[in-house]
Amino acid sequence: MDKTGKHSPPASFGLQHHELPQRPMWQIVMVASIAAGVQFGWALQLSLLTPYVQLIGVPHVWSSFIWLCGPISGMVVQPVVGYYSDKCTSSFGRRRPFIAAGAFLVGVAVFFIGYAADIGVSTGDQMGAQHKPRAIAIFVVGFWILDVANNTLQGPCRAFIADLSGSNSRKIQTGNALYSFFMGVGNVLGYAAGSYSHLYKFVPFTKTDACEVYCANLKTCFFISIALLATVTILALSLVHEDRYVPEHNEESKSGKQMVFFAEMFRALKGLSKSMWILLLVTCLNWIAWFPFLLYDTDWMGKEVYGGTVGEGTLYNRGVRAGALGLMLNSVVSGLVSLFIERMSRWSGGVKRVWGGVNFLLAASLGMTVLVTKLAESTRQYTTLPDGTRTALPPNVGVKAGALGIFAILGAPLAVTFSVPCALASIFSNDSGAGQGLSLGVLNLAIVIPQMFVSVLSGPWDALFGGGNLPAFVVGGVAAAISGIFALCMLPSPAPDELSKVSGGTMH
Template sequence: METGQNGNPRPLWNIVVVSAIAAGIQFGWALQLSLLTPYVQTLGVPHVWAAFIWLCGPISGLLVQPIVGYSSDNCTSRIGRRRPFIAAGACFVAVAVFFIVFAKDIGHRAGDSLDNPTKPRAVAIFVTGFWILDVANNMLQGPCRAFLADLSGDDHKRMRIANGWFSFFMAIGNVLGYAAGSFSNLHKLLPFTETTACDVYCANLKTCFLIDIVFLMSVTITAITTVKETPLTTKDALDGDEGKSSGAFIGELGTAFKTLKKPMWILLLVTCLNCIAWFPFLLYDTDWMGVEVYGGNVKGSANEQKLYDQGVRAGALGLMINSIVLAFTSLGLEPVSRLIGGVKNLWGLVNLILAACLAGTVGITKAAEGWRRKLGPQILTAPPTHVKGSALALFGLLGIPLAVTFSIPFALASIYCSDAGGGQGLSLGVLNLSIVIPQMIISLVSGPLDAAFGGGNFRPLCWALLWLPPAHCWQSLRSPIPKTNSPSTLEPLWLDTIRLY
């Protein structure tokens, strides 16, 4: 089997190049989070039903990532175990983006009326593309993280560094995606994107996603052509760790759950509770800025629509600030965790920061509503500077706990898997279940909760806040500290990387 796969680690530049794929993945994910919730409402999908479209992601993650992880653990392709899935995932992303960005154009040609606010054909095409995109993202991200674990060998420190670099490049992708989403004239780079059925907002979204495809393909091709894998032979698959179970996916997955140790179960529970708290904000952050903070309405008057658009773009700016903080935090996680007593204390601390930020959304919402009441319903204007500044500061502060969420659970899962001698792909697929199940819960309950209390994003955000206390308690009191086979350091990620060269 190849060096770096359950053995000695590969060169650090291999880890950095493979981690860079995360920038391409997250570029598209940032565009999804910042632009697609408002976009589906322009297709005529009511706000209360928009959440159900996001069920595509968790359902595909629930099914696809464990299957892809298991399949990549046992893949005997001549180009390696992980690279075939990474290449296929990138191609499917390109197909999905075509359906998403040209949904209005195809729907119009198929019979959607420009005068009808509801465009059923465009919605059907969009949802099809959205499903394909989520499947493709799972085909990409799971094998990428498993590939990084393979390249790290049995070195726990290198696994932490690999996940730190992956988190860093996710932040870079976020910055690029949110920056692209915040520009209102980006469509002028590709004039053909604006059509009869596709207005300026739609053309901007189309341009952003087309740029993302070029970027994703560039980093993916670079990674799969420069970082080599030694193919897994049929004998290795039968005799190695990957062949110990029955060989059937369901049996392998069942065996994985039966043999999970207590540390992994606690990791799954804490990650699940943590994600229930995260997802309402991640799904509705830009819509929250447009509706609750700016007082806009995507289906209201021209002035209300203008305010909503300003709020969405301010939200994209906030997410870009969030990603910059995320990038710098990712570089310093290793020394900070040592200074405050380890990963357990760090994760507990950032949960408190997350709780404070979610509580802050309540205060900002109430301040914006109070400002509008003071002006009266006849005056439609953007919120005052202190409200906008507080909202942007909240976005930035949330970058700290997000850096931990993007790296520590995956690093711990890789370490626990390495200690147990299991397949990295399947173990990360199991961890993914604790991420997608919360997404399904949020997608199912936020719409009815939204409708029951009169619309908006305020109640789902408050509901999310309720899940942080149990997550914090379980993490702080019950989460074990993994043993490490690497010496402790107080070096930042970039310096640790240089020293490991």
């Protein structure tokens, strides 16, 4: 807040924004709609790619290492792009060049991922081999480009919305809410596409000798993703114009003395308040809890719940599709709950009670994965095929309902995780006089570092206990419980009115 009591647009990593004129609401809607295309791709990553990497020959114990790209690019690419987009003097605008570049890179990445198996076979991989090293290499390159591209898109999109809102705090709040809404739309569409097993029939050329049904479905889903992203991005960038950014004279005179982004980040870490350090600790533990499930949720459905084996029969693929349906339910619940977080904080007596409470719900839900797995194993039935092979049947209705119920229930703590930490970081930075951009950049470290930790250790940890996903889920449940205790006992709690002023609606 400034001295007049009005909310100023957040500074991005120490660079103050110029006073910008307000734009019509339809322009904010157009830019916010890009989130649907971005999140459609993220939903496909979360639901389909971990099983896919195992199908092309990456062992389960190593598949988590591929996911290191997300945390690394989130820690480096997004804040750096945001920092330099503030200073961009292109005639195309400050934000639009980065948004266009990100969308183009998504298209390149989707080509590499979708055609990894085909390119691998054409360059020397054996058709029926269990391990396809060339396909794996092409997939990893595409996967890393995709994560870099998505992180290149998201920061400038949010900054563009703030630019279009000028200094009108109500429009900033509405823009953030619209961005969250379109994220939910993209999630639901992405998970729905991932759960449909015959999507490839609409694009029959996607199925090849090297790319069977599951691979063809993935390829088709990514084609839809790039078509959606290209449509909303082209419309937004064509209809919503930016004026060329011209730095003020005092900014130009100081440009040679400005510290680079990482130096500013280091300085911000040294000056953090006690409240901010506690917030970082709770957030770090919270993401240690979340990331194993986000990484292996559909794999858990295919292996533990459905009893399938990667690359053998259709049972595993049916489980993965059921997991994608569960993620769609999760997104619906998350979107609905996000509309009531402020009311929940008022009713419970403080936002830290809401966050602490849902962390215990997260811990209980991760613990329930063990119960559902044991029930699936104890009630599993088998049949004998005509060739004499004994194969498992899908789980009964009760087990399916229990597994999908876990996905749906987890939508509530996920909504809080996506909104409350960012809002608290904004409040604590206001109290200490720190820049909003720097504070949110520091908070991002508490999100991506745990993801790197889980990506490196979850595969070997699961292998140490005989394989499967439950060991990582149990560790996540313990971390969630500890995070809930720290949130309730140590985290300062701002007034609900103060939270609603800075949160800008739901933040994802």
